[in-house]
Amino acid sequence: MTRTDGTETGGAPAPLMSGQTAPTFLGVPAPRGVGHLRGSTTFPKAAHDALQNTQLRRNLGHATQVIRTKRANVVGELDDWEQLRLAGEAMKRSTMARLDEHLERLEREVTARGGVVHWARDANEANAIVTRLVQETGETEVVKVKSMATQEIGLNEALESAGITPYETDLAELIVQLGHDMPSHILVPAIHRNRAEIREIFLREMPDVDPELTAEPRRLAMAARAHLRKRFLRAKVAISGANFGVAETGTLLVVESEGNGRMCLTLPETLITVMGLEKVLPTWQDLEVFLQLLPRSSTGERMNPYTSAWTGVTPGDGPQRFHLVLLDNGRTATLSDEAGRDALHCIKCSACMNVCPVYERTGGHAYGSVYPGPIGAVLTPQLTGIKDNPTLPYASSLCGACFDVCPVRIDIPSLLVRLRSQKVEEARAHSRVPSAEAIAMAAASWAMTTPKRFAAAERASRLGRVLGRKTGRIGTLPPPLSGWTMSRDLPRPPAQTFREWWKSERGGK
């Protein structure tokens, strides 16, 4: 396809011509000590706890199954779904190749239409900017539209420590906030809660809630509505994220299902939007593709109920002060890896989570980041640097289900493998003593490079025949193989390997 400005959007960015200089990337990782990109423990340890939470296992199993069936149904309706995915991938790739130009265009257009653009290099800067902007209004409370970027930087905590009360208005985010909890899914943040738990949270945390509240979904929604309505009507400041920022007109977009976003984006006097750098799109025409890809992949709907778009400030209509905070927080660092940058193509639909067999069993909290699941396992370690999230790239069986549903065709399994290499190389560079695993891998490589050594290694493994003599199966092995035998037998090695059989049968033909 061709854009309105005449440039081709298909395929990879053009290679640098001779005489051009390679781009310089100045990115730094997202800082430590702020925001929610680092867990307190490793993935296997966090998963150990999550796997024992029977309520979580049932809720997640049910919810992911329901969403993925819905998605499969609406995706199946479109004959051109694969072409849409290819277009989405190509558009994201070409946009990333000229991200600086698109962002500067966005800044110019927003400014020309009465908005103010702020550049935040990391979570600390973004939190400071937003806090200052709220303080300048003299208000002490804000309403919030569900936003991953503000969860990523820990904005709520920053506002609270400055004496400002943020109210989440998305129903699931409200449940998470009232439950003093963290989101465990980027679309359905309270996916780990069920109706009974939500009723309990509302009864405990909502002032003026009807004490007769039942766990009936409609009653719960009505309670949330009554609670939120008061806040919408008195709010003077709103904070949102953005699904897309259109550079050519300086327009921001939020897609949502509940109408809370529309309330926040239209009623208050001041609107502050925090948008990750990667959310920019060059033109309105690009939305033709992305507004088809996103709702079907995300909620499994043909179209989301509310799509709000706003451009700067319109006198007499909507917020009269508009601030756009452009957030880096490790994104430029991610962009500097020419394969790894594909993770920035993510439009936060969460389809990969709903099909991931690991996510389905551990839930989102085990990943220690606001971005869980397959995309989180490739995005988070790049935003923070691999050193701070070394176990996330291994939180996958590489089954590939995530790639098949990704609306922008991010090759998550290949990125996981790439990040595993980075983790190993990072460990090599920072430790003079190789790990036991590194020694085993080097030994295996040495043994497997010649058939003689390999056959010798196979003969050595036949020592395993002393095990399982009676039953024909091996039930216990020492660490690290005990991880296998905790739940699985291993077959007893055969008396003759295949290559020995071939040699004896075919005489080494």
Added chain:
Amino acid sequence: MRIALFITCLADALFPDVGKATVRLLERLGHEVDFPAAQTCCGQMHINTGYQPEALPLVRHFVETFEPYEAIVAPSGSCVGSVRHQHAMVARGQGDEELARRAEAVAERTYELSELLVDVLGVEDVGAYYPHRVTYHPTCHSLRMLRVGEKPLRLLRNVRGMTLLELPDADQCCGFGGTFALKNAETSTAMLADKMRNVLDTGAEALTAGDSSCLMHIGGGMSRLRSGTKTVHLAEILASTDAPAPDRASAAGAGVPAPGEQEITSSRRTPAATGGSPA
């Protein structure tokens, strides 16, 4: 056709019957099978655990060993997936463009067993006979890396005497994932539990697949539970015929269940809609 067998390190060391069955099957179909003795391992374990410099000599060794052959077959979707999708990437990542090109050329001639049979040899009925109730797990890398699709099922539906039972949630990973099964042993086990539940729900005597690794995983779990359901590689089913087995060793390969492995109640045996009636 002269076909080079890449046995894979796992089948060589632990599941030689899978290799023997592959040889028996291809020779029965009139092809010449060669076993390049220099072969070792595709290096997937190194690559997927993050050890690409260590994988490079294995990639080079694979390319050098199999370069002379016009067709290479492996009884493993996963190992063929590594050859096809990772070897050139590893060579390129380590700065060896020439090796990358050679790896790509070899990868184009490297096939998973069902691909070789259906796409290259053009056969869907291999004349097999396997009088048992079997369910089929498609394995992730065959399904989503190689996109073998229905090929293994087309081969299985032509096996005489066999009842093919549909596996619920068949496309879900069994939780093996190479070193994932060790590094995230508990999550892997949670995935395995659901896979085993689905396999046992079919009431099949045997679970089949195109990968010894996934079968070792699911089979290891079912063995631990003494579930009375065994695993059998696709090659072993396709190699079975109604001719009397020449010796006891290959009789085991032909899927005669060991004593004590036939404990499935008849009420749970429900033939699947996917077919399974004898050809």
